[in-house]
Amino acid sequence: MQIGQLLFSYLEVPLFRGKPRKAVLRPIADKILSKFAKWKSKSLSLAGRATLIRSVIIGSFVHSFMIYKWHSSLLSLINRKLRNFLWTGSCEETKLVRVAWDRCCRPYSHGGFGLKDLRLLNDSLLRKFTWKFITSYGFAFSFLQERIVFAGPGSSWLLIAVFVGLVVNLRITFFFIVPWRLLFGRQFSLLSRDVSLPKLGNPSSFSEANRLDIGYMHNCMDDLLILRRFGLQGRPSKAPVIKSVIWSPSAPSWIKVNTDGATIGSLGFGGCGGIFRNCRAFVKGCFAIPLGQVFAFEAELLTASLAINFAWKYGWHRLWLESDSSYVVQLLSSRSEMVPWRVHQAWQRCIFQISQIDFQVSHIFKEGNQVADTLSKHALELLGDSWWFSAPPFCSTLVGNDYKGRESFRFS
Secondary structure, eight states, X not given: OOOOOSSEEXXXXXXXXXXXXXXXXXXXXXHHHGGGGGSOGGGSOHHHHHHHIIIIIHHHHHHHHTTOOOOHHHHHHHHHHHHHHHHHSSSSOOOOOSXXXXXXXXXXXXXXXXXXXXXXXXXXXXXXXXXXXXXXXXXXXXXXXXXXXXXXXXXXXXXXXXXXXXXXXXXXXXXXXXXXXXXXXXXXXXXXXXXXXXXXXXXXXXXXXXXXXXTEEXXXXXXXXXXXXXXXXXXXXXXXXXXXXXOOOOOTTOEEEEEEEEESSSEEEEEEXXXXXXXXXXXXXXXXXXXXXXXXXXXXHHHHHHXXXXXXXXXOOEEEEEESOHHHHHHHHHTOOOOOXXXXXXXXXXXXXXXXXXXXXXEOOGGGOHHXXXXXXXXXXXXXXEEESSOOGGGHHHHHHHHHTOOEEEEO
16 A cells, blocks of 8 residues: 655545645635636626526535634635636636625625625634534544543543544634533633643644634633633733613604614515604604615615604604714705615605705714614514604603603613
8 A cells, every 4th residue: 555645635635734724725716717718708608607606606615624723825816717707707817896705795685695704604614613623522533532532540531632634623613612611512622731732833823724824712711711721822802891871752843753774585574663752751743664675774774764754744843863874864964865766756845845844954873763673673563654743652651751851871
């Protein structure tokens, strides 16, 4: 039997010692991308090219993605060539495109082509393989477990092997499993004195091509000690900024309306809701109206225009509109008519009406707009328009909280 030497390939995946190098993985990418040359740009439509990328090209990367963490520069190059082929029919030709690549990689239900972002695909498959390695009992996985993680005297688990070649993904993804401290139903810890770590020439090799190369950690001592064990400098996560959000009533003789829109999906069934209150925080009226198939930003625009139309109808000519949509606030502040054509007529009427009354608009975070948010979500369940002259039962508690001036908190 002939004994081979590294480097060699098995099932079209190169086997080698050490961390994955760009020069080793580049031939795999070139071989797969060469398939594009067999297709003429005029022989496939846009949908056909998307299907080719989805079924043939990306499928060819799956096996190697489960084994190695690919270099980000190489994945960026492949993504760029895939993007060029999708829009121009050639990997080398470029074209000014108004649709971002991450949007093309969204599912069909969210307005995308159903493609896969190669970076996310690589990370996901590595995580999947690692979890399968830890939880499976097949012969191949049992063999690897005995060489890498096994029960030792005086401790539950012992980490002893140098991760190279085929199991390099464990070196990358093991940090995501360890903090859970749950392995086969037993306590798993790298902090025990019985844990034996391999002697590596360069301890920082554990940080290769991964988000952990900069030592991100939760603000706890366990994560810090784990990273120190592997020679990584822990970088604690930033402390959240806590903002107090309080709904405030309008000035005397003014009516304040809070609005919000809701949709199910990027383009899906939508609803809108709003509540009118006077300077003493008493409810003057509120509405919940289903909108049909709309985009999320269209729902926000229609909600604002409907609220202004209700104020015009009931003679509330000193109106303060408050929304959690910065887009709506900007358009109303500038009196801009640059809106989608489907809502253009309603928006023109809205701009005319606010020009005839005393009007002001402001932004509020969603934590302070909970009543309007509840009304808009309730509209998704309705078959027709609803109007109340007092707070409906399903949001009376939230209205009472606003009346009492109870604060909410926003974490960012």
